[in-house]
Amino acid sequence: MAARKPLQYTLALLKPDICANPLLPPKIIDTIRARELNVLEQKPLLWSQADAEAFYGEHRGKFFFERLCGYMTSGPFMALVLSSPNAIKDWRALIGPTHPVRARINAPDTLRALYGLTDTRNSFHGSDSPENARQEIEFFFKDFHIDAHQK
Ligand SMILES: Nc1nc2c(ncn2[C@H]2C[C@H](O)[C@@H](COP(=O)(O)OP(=O)(O)OP(=O)(O)O)O2)c(=O)[nH]1
Numbered sequence: 448m449a450a451r452k453p454l455q456y457t458l459a460l461l462k463p464d465i466c467a468n469p470l471l472p473p474k475i476i477d478t479i480r481a482r483e484l485n486v487l488e489q490k491p492l493l494w495s496q497a498d499a500e501a502f503y504g505e506h507r508g509k510f511f512f513e514r515l516c517g518y519m520t521s522g523p524f525m526a527l528v529l530s531s532p533n534a535i536k537d538w539r540a541l542i543g544p545t546h547p548v549r550a551r552i553n554a555p556d557t558l559r560a561l562y563g564l565t566d567t568r569n570s571f572h573g574s575d576s577p578e579n580a581r582q583e584i585e586f587f588f589k590d591f592h593i594d595a596h597q598k
């Protein structure tokens with residue numbers, strides 16, 4: 448019997464443009480589950496400017512930093528913890544490339560191709576590494592401890 452690969456966890460965001468339409472989050476969550484990603488946690492939240500600057504600190508100084516923070520504080524959005532054997536890659540494959548215009552050309556079935564508006568307002572976030580996933584899950588879900596789930 449092959450040893451089962453331990454589950455991997457990732458942080459997903461449905462950004463404010465998605466959550467502005469109450470019909471979309473349930474539809475997106477159905478799509479997530481259909482791709483065999485488990486939804487372990489989900490919560491709506493509204494960010495202050497300080498929250499946005501803290502989460503996206505790696506982009507401070509880039510030309511789009513202010514508009515990114517403005518977008519992410521423009522309305523309520525949703526944070527989710529997803530799991531699957533390759534959750535980080537699976538979710539990033541489902542949301543597609545950062546830039547929606549490129550996604551519509553190169554990856555037309557991805558969520559950013561289907562819902563993304565502009566490079567800033569690209570509708571979704573996914574952690575891009577196991578360490579970032581750990582930090583990003585901790586950022587939103589203080590009581591969620593990956594180690595406890597992996598026992
Ligand atoms: N290097 C550089 N590129 C820029 C600047 N402003 C816009 N761009 C480039 C990168 C953007 O992703 C691309 C498309 O700009 P848009 O304003 O149409 O998209 P963006 O996502 O910024 O729109 P949004 O902020 O959502 O209204 O143009 C800039 O000040 N410097």
Ligand SMILES: Nc1ncnc2c1ncn2[C@@H]1O[C@H](COP(=O)(O)OP(=O)(O)O)[C@@H](O)[C@H]1O
Pocket residue numbers: 506511515544545566567568569571572573575
């Ligand atoms: N060239 C850009 N123009 C406008 N916004 C951008 C640009 N690059 C990134 N962003 C915004 O910053 C967020 C974080 O950027 P990055 O981590 O590079 O992409 P990703 O979210 O695909 O991991 C993106 O999701 C997008 O909202």
Ligand SMILES: [Mg+2]
Pocket residue numbers: 575
């Ligand atoms: Mg990123």
